[in-house]
Amino acid sequence: MAGFIAQHPNWDQYRLFQAALAGFLVQNGLGSREVTRCYLANLFPAQLRTIADMRQ
Numbered sequence: 121m122a123g124f125i126a127q128h129p130n131w132d133q134y135r136l137f138q139a140a141l142a143g144f145l146v147q148n149g150l151g152s153r154e155v156t157r158c159y160l161a162n163l164f165p166a167q168l169r170t171i172a173d174m175r176q
Contacts, residue, residue: 142158143159
């Protein structure tokens with residue numbers, strides 16, 4: 121984990137853990153909209169912000 125965070129300065133241990141947990145839950149069938157949103161936000165951070173801006 122430390123190596124990944126050192127190579128990706130825009131990530132911290134909390135974001136990495138959040139992304140890993142959300143990914144695990146989504147891939148194992150949890151149907152929560154909030155968890156899915158968190159998972160996708162970590163996969164495509166710029167794209168989701170752009171979509172959210174378009175909706176306003």
